[in-house]
Amino acid sequence: MVIAVLSGLLVSLLLLLLDFNKRWPAFLVSLYPATLTIYFLSYLPGILYGETLNVSQPWIPSLQTNLDFRLDGLSMLFTLLITGIGTLICLYAAAYMRADPKLRSFYAYLCVFITAMLGLVLSDNLILLFIFWELTSISSFFLIGFKYEDPASRKSALIALAVTGGGGFMLLSGFLLIGSMGQHYSIQHLLSYPPILTNDSLYPLILVFIFAGAFSKSAQFPLHFWLPGAMKAPSPVSAYLHSATMVKAGVYLLARLSPLLGNQPYWNYTLMTVGGFTMLYAAFHALFRTDLKAILAYSTLSALGMMFFLLGIGTELALLSLVTFIVVHALYKAAMFLITGVIDHETKTRDITKLGGLRKVLLPLAIAGVLAALSSAGIPFTFGFIGKELIYETSLAALPFAFLLTAAVLVANILLGYAGFISGIRPFFGELSAEHREVKTPSFWMWAPPLLLAFAGILFGAFPVLSQDLLHQAANSIGASTPLPPLKLWHGFSPVLLLSVFTILAATAMYLFLKPSTSRLQWVSRFENYSPKAIISGVAAKGKQAAASYTHTLQNGYLRIYVMIIMLFLIALICCRIFDHLHFDIDIAALTPIGIYEVVVTALIIVAIGMILFTHSRLASIIAMSIVGYGLCLIFVFYGAPDLAMTQFTIDTLTVVLFMIVLLRLPAFLNLSNLRIKIRDGLISAAFGLLISVIALMVLQEPTNKEISRFYADNAYPLAKGKNVVNVILVDFRGSDTMVEITVLTIAAIGVYSMLKLKMNPSEKE
Amino acid sequence: MNSIILRTASAYLLPLLLLFSIFILLRGHYEPGGGFVGGLTAAIAFVLHLIANGLQKTRSLLRYHPGVFIPTGLLLSFASGVAPMFVGRPFMTGLWLSEPIPVLGTIGSSLFFDVGVYLVVLGVTLTILFTIVENT
Numbered sequence: 022m023v024i025a026v027l028s029g030l031l032v033s034l035l036l037l038l039l040d041f042n043k044r045w046p047a048f049l050v051s052l053y054p055a056t057l058t059i060y061f062l063s064y065l066p067g068i069l070y071g072e073t074l075n076v077s078q079p080w081i082p083s084l085q086t087n088l089d090f091r092l093d094g095l096s097m098l099f100t101l102l103i104t105g106i107g108t109l110i111c112l113y114a115a116a117y118m119r120a121d122p123k124l125r126s127f128y129a130y131l132c133v134f135i136t137a138m139l140g141l142v143l144s145d146n147l148i149l150l151f152i153f154w155e156l157t158s159i160s161s162f163f164l165i166g167f168k169y170e171d172p173a174s175r176k177s178a179l180i181a182l183a184v185t186g187g188g189g190f191m192l193l194s195g196f197l198l199i200g201s202m203g204q205h206y207s208i209q210h211l212l213s214y215p216p217i218l219t220n221d222s223l224y225p226l227i228l229v230f231i232f233a234g235a236f237s238k239s240a241q242f243p244l245h246f247w248l249p250g251a252m253k254a255p256s257p258v259s260a261y262l263h264s265a266t267m268v269k270a271g272v273y274l275l276a277r278l279s280p281l282l283g284n285q286p287y288w289n290y291t292l293m294t295v296g297g298f299t300m301l302y303a304a305f306h307a308l309f310r311t312d313l314k315a316i317l318a319y320s321t322l323s324a325l326g327m328m329f330f331l332l333g334i335g336t337e338l339a340l341l342s343l344v345t346f347i348v349v350h351a352l353y354k355a356a357m358f359l360i361t362g363v364i365d366h367e368t369k370t371r372d373i374t375k376l377g378g379l380r381k382v383l384l385p386l387a388i389a390g391v392l393a394a395l396s397s398a399g400i401p402f403t404f405g406f407i408g409k410e411l412i413y414e415t416s417l418a419a420l421p422f423a424f425l426l427t428a429a430v431l432v433a434n435i436l437l438g439y440a441g442f443i444s445g446i447r448p449f450f451g452e453l454s455a456e457h458r459e460v461k462t463p464s465f466w467m468w469a470p471p472l473l474l475a476f477a478g479i480l481f482g483a484f485p486v487l488s489q490d491l492l493h494q495a496a497n498s499i500g501a502s503t504p505l506p507p508l509k510l511w512h513g514f515s516p517v518l519l520l521s522v523f524t525i526l527a528a529t530a531m532y533l534f535l536k537p538s539t540s541r542l543q544w545v546s547r548f549e550n551y552s553p554k555a556i557i558s559g560v561a562a563k564g565k566q567a568a569a570s571y572t573h574t575l576q577n578g579y580l581r582i583y584v585m586i587i588m589l590f591l592i593a594l595i596c597c598r599i600f601d602h603l604h605f606d607i608d609i610a611a612l613t614p615i616g617i618y619e620v621v622v623t624a625l626i627i628v629a630i631g632m633i634l635f636t637h638s639r640l641a642s643i644i645a646m647s648i649v650g651y652g653l654c655l656i657f658v659f660y661g662a663p664d665l666a667m668t669q670f671t672i673d674t675l676t677v678v679l680f681m682i683v684l685l686r687l688p689a690f691l692n693l694s695n696l697r698i699k700i701r702d703g704l705i706s707a708a709f710g711l712l713i714s715v716i717a718l719m720v721l722q723e724p725t726n727k728e729i730s731r732f733y734a735d736n737a738y739p740l741a742k743g744k745n746v747v748n749v750i751l752v753d754f755r756g757s758d759t760m761v762e763i764t765v766l767t768i769a770a771i772g773v774y775s776m777l778k779l780k781m782n783p784s785e786k787e
Numbered sequence: 788m789n790s791i792i793l794r795t796a797s798a799y800l801l802p803l804l805l806l807f808s809i810f811i812l813l814r815g816h817y818e819p820g821g822g823f824v825g826g827l828t829a830a831i832a833f834v835l836h837l838i839a840n841g842l843q844k845t846r847s848l849l850r851y852h853p854g855v856f857i858p859t860g861l862l863l864s865f866a867s868g869v870a871p872m873f874v875g876r877p878f879m880t881g882l883w884l885s886e887p888i889p890v891l892g893t894i895g896s897s898l899f900f901d902v903g904v905y906l907v908v909l910g911v912t913l914t915i916l917f918t919i920v921e922n923t
Binding site for chain 1: 811815816817818819820821822823824827828830831834838854857858860861864865868878879881883893895897900901903904907908910911912914915916918919920921922
């Protein structure tokens with residue numbers, strides 16, 4: 022299973038290396054998710070009997086981070102959605118983006134995304150889950166910004182990354198808190214005794230962090246605004262990432278953690294409030310949109326809100342309706358996105374007010390659209406109907422707020438049904454406008470995937486027994502334990518049926534009487550200034566301004582000011598710390614006696630420093646500087662640090678040479694400092710020098726710990742076959758440090774090189 | 788700088804200094820020295836040549852852009868760290884030949900690591916210096 026999960030990275034690397042555009046048709050990439058589907062399907066019978074599959078491979082055992090994967094009902098459900106819909110998306114994209122020269126990189130990103138998503142739903146280790154979680158954010162950043170020539174596309178990709186990345190950071194904090202309290206990062210281990218977390222005083226804090234992560238990923242109010250923006254992505258991406266899989270990651274995470282953290286008032290009420298509010302807010306917003314993709318985006322937001330809402334209700338029935346609704350939504354929404362993609366591709370517009378009558382030219386898609394819309398509205402014999410019945414049953418049973426919850430769900434369902442009708446049916450009926458008469462039915466690969474998805478929605482709806490076992494197992498794996506009710510088409514005459522009928526009638530009535538129009542869009546856009554998007558972007562812009570002004574003050578481009586600020590800061594910081602326990606008790610007799618060499622060298626250094634301060638010649642000051650440097654080297658030699666001295670010698674030599682080279686190009690020596698500045702600088706330097714001396718004297722007070730240096734001295738030869746301890750430490754004992762250091766050196770060289778080579782126009786400088 | 792003495796001297800000093808830098812690199816395991824100082828010494832050798840003959844001459848003497856040394860060195864160091872993993876030891880474990888080789892002494896993976904450090908330091912120093920000289 023480890024290989025199956027991680028294989029996507031390899032496939033993506035292969036895609037980048039091989040030029041398949043010319044030799045092989047692009048749709049061969051879909052073999053990858055197809056193989057995964059078959060592989061995971063082979064575990065399906067076992068899962069349906071309630072088995073789970075655990076695989077564990079050590080990775081970083083010292084950090085308790087291992088490749089622990091676990092396949093249970095919920096993971097299976099998500100895995101099949103990811104790989105199954107992924108296969109269709111790959112086929113569809115091959116036709117949809119046939120002419121795109123960057124198709125290869127598209128597939129490469131997509132494969133990374135599939136890996137990330139599979140890893141996310143299969144990880145049993147919180148840290149591993151977090152890594153895959155971040156990987157989905159990163160790969161989706163590249164997919165949203167796929168048309169990177171378009172500034173709007175780049176901007177939405179950046180917003181999406183900023184929001185989900187910020188949420189990811191919160192999530193990591195939450196996971197670390199869980200790990201430090203539960204002493205374990207494995208979800209299974211933690212589940213053995215959940216009260217250890219829920220009884221902790223930091224439990225609310227954990228919830229804040231975990232919720233922030235989940236809500237940002239699954240686009241809940243007020244962090245929802247990245248999702249409509251992300252519709253700049255190509256349609257296959259919107260279908261796959263932003264409706265079927267990635268945005269459900271937050272729902273998956275909370276569902277997975279609900280046995281661990283759930284069934285507490287904080288948990289239930291937060292989820293019901295946030296989910297319920299998003300559900301209604303987004304559904305109302307969908308009413309005002311005229312862009313097909315925007316309607317779909319807002320109705321997706323609303324559906325995600327409903328999922329959190331159900332999770333918040335938290336009864337066993339709620340969990341069953343949650344997993345059912347996840348499948349229902351994935352099927353019809355992915356189909357609708359793909360249909361929208363075809364419409365956009367063929368007619369070059371997504372404006373619902375301009376589209377109509379397309380059934381005459383795009384018949385297979387019209388069938389798919391109608392089927393998907395029926396499922397979204399919950400017409401009997403569709404899967405949507407079963408999902409909706411379950412949701413109403415859940416909300417009616419959720420005492421004591423049954424009335425309120427049912428009303429909220431009813432309104433949301435009506436609006437969602439309306440949005441489904443608008444996006445699935447409206448483009449295909451009515452009058453065909455003249456400019457669309459020439460539209461041709463696209464290739465098989467573009468209409469078959471949405472049709473298949475829409476048809477699956479009907480199949481599962483007409484024969485609920487097909488999906489029942491898997492859904493039961495999925496609900497069981499997140500805490501539902503008692504026997505769950507079977508999925509049925511006919512529940513008999515009950516309030517639930519009444520609600521269903523009312524929903525369908527109301528949605529149909531709205532569809533017939535409420536036409537989408539641009540005037541309503543304009544009306545709602547007046548409130549744009551008060552939207553969370555505007556507020557959060559405003560805060561971000563202010564933060565950027567503050568950072569800029571702060572940077573301009575502290576780093577104004579004068580090296581001398583930098584040095585001064587660093588010194589002042591250090592003086593202030595260290596003085597505060599050591600002022601209260603400053604006491605000297607130095608045994609002068611125990612120190613090494615001072616010999617004639619040290620006296621001479623020190624005197625030389627002092628004279629050289631004086632010369633640097635008072636000379637009027639650059640050449641003289643450079644030579645004086647080098648005297649200081651070499652003098653220090655000699656002191657290193659006297660006190661038995663030959664390695665250090667050698668390096669210092671070469672460095673000093675190079676510095677002097679460098680100065681000499683640039684010296685000739687510098688303007689004449691000018692005395693720019695006036696007396697006041699000189700006094701200021703003198704005081705700061707004196708204070709800094711005093712501070713360093715005090716620290717050096719304090720170090721002498723501490724009893725030296727020889728244990729570490731003795732270890733290296735004793736083991737250098739037996740373990741590393743070297744007699745020069747310093748060098749053995751550098752290349753062997755602490756070789757990884759050196760490895761990183763030479764990497765840093767490389768980065769520094771690249772920095773210097775590019776800064777000096779960069780010849781900016783004055784207008785480009787900021 | 789136009790000085791015949793310096794030019795003539797640099798022609799003889801360059802190989803000597805380079806040899807010396809390799810000597811420093813190799814002796815690092817038993818006595819003061821090592822890749823870092825060795826690389827710096829080699830850089831000084833080229834810088835001396837640069838001062839005597841000008842940037843153009845040194846460039847053509849080197850043939851490759853000094854930046855090429857950096858990834859080469861990094862790769863070598865990294866490879867010497869990864870090599871033990873192929874025989875089932877952890878990253879950066881020292882591997883040693885059983886018999887010492889004349890002149891060089893016992894060869895181990897840490898020697899290659901040090902050679903990598905040498906190359907990186909040489910490359911970084913020369914890249915920075917050449918770029919600065921070029922711009923002045």
